[in-house]
Structure formats: C-alpha cells, structure tokens
Amino acid sequence: AQSVTQLDSQVPVFEEAPVELRCNYSSSVSVYLFWYVQYPNQGLQLLLKYLSGSTLVKGINGFEAEFNKSQTSFHLRKPSVHISDTAEYFCAVSSNFGNEKLTFGTGTRLTIIP
C-alpha cells in the first residue's frame, strides 16, 4: 500500500515569486509519481509525472518537480507564479505494476497574491 503526505494545506505566494509545494510518499514497492491540478468545480489535470530516468521532470505551465528516492519526496516548484496558478494541487502515487490506481494526498491550495 502507498500513502502520500502533503504537509501544507494552504500556501499563499505573491505574484511572480517562486513557490515549492511539498510532497512525501510512503511505499513498500517502486512507484510512479504524479502532480495534478484542480481548478474550482473541475476535474483533475495532469501537470507532470515521474516514471523513471531523470529525477527532474518538467511539466506544463512552467512547473517542474524533483524525485528524491532517499527522502521519498516529490516536491513541485515553479520559479515565478501567476494569478492563473491559483488552484488546488494534488500529489499522487501508484505502484509501478498492476492497475496503477492512484493514491492522493489531501491537496495544497495555492493562492496567488497580486
């Protein structure tokens, strides 16, 4: 079984400032890692994924994340945020075999301050 911890439930950031959203996971098997974004009253949109290979992965909208196996972390970063980045961000993990069902964290609400 896997679990995901997103320690920060809310993160306020000034526009054009950098941001890091933290994600730690626990698993007894090798995993795939994902970040999804959810805008109000909408479904989830895939931002980026780590499957294998390079530990630094780049996604859409200027986001990137780094997989750290020793620290079991997959933190999401963006060097300069915009008002349009205001949303809920979810980190998710799945095992790398089987049906790949996703286990999500509780989410981080990113609020951009003009």
Add this chain to the structure above:
Amino acid sequence: DTGVSQNPRHKITKRGQNVTFRCDPISEHNRLYWYRQTLGQGPEFLTYFQNEAQLEKSRLLSDRFSAERPKGSFSTLEIQRTEQGDSAMYLCASSLLIEQYFGPGTRLTVT
C-alpha cells in the same frame, strides 16, 4: 480526442433514492477508474476496469454501489438507497498506458 466526459455534472437527490452516473472514457483507453472526492480531501479510489472486467473494488465501495462497463466502452456507477454521506464529487478517469486522464466529475448532493 475529446477527453473524458461525465454525465450528469450535478445531481441532487433525496435520501433513499437511487442514482446512476455515466462516464465516457477517451476512445481506445482500455482502463477506466472511478474515484470519490469529498470536500477538502484528495480523490479516493473506488473501482477499476480493464476493458469490461472489473478487476478491483475498494472497501469504500459498499454493497449499495455497483459499477459496470459493458462492452468495455462507457461505464456507469449506480448508488442505491443514497445516504447523506454519499454526497461527494465522483470522478472518472481513463488510461491507455500509465497516465490517467480525468473527467470533470459528477457532484452528488443528497438531501
């Protein structure tokens, strides 16, 4: 590729009534997933289909819940004798390889 679609988008029902939701996955995606999301929480896995076979069900899926995927295309999720605790957003996702693509969800309110 028109994306995953879900109908209805919103459903208000009275406690004790039955409801059915539909999910149309991205064409050619053989895997289909249902998740439930309550306020302030991340989505929780409910069940999973590969083609028409339902391969896994979460313990969250009580006997009042049933899901089908006839012919391996669209899927339906039925909740019988709804309870107020069933109020949530029900999300459907489909995949071909590893990445799951989500629909907009069906928001259920049980009064």
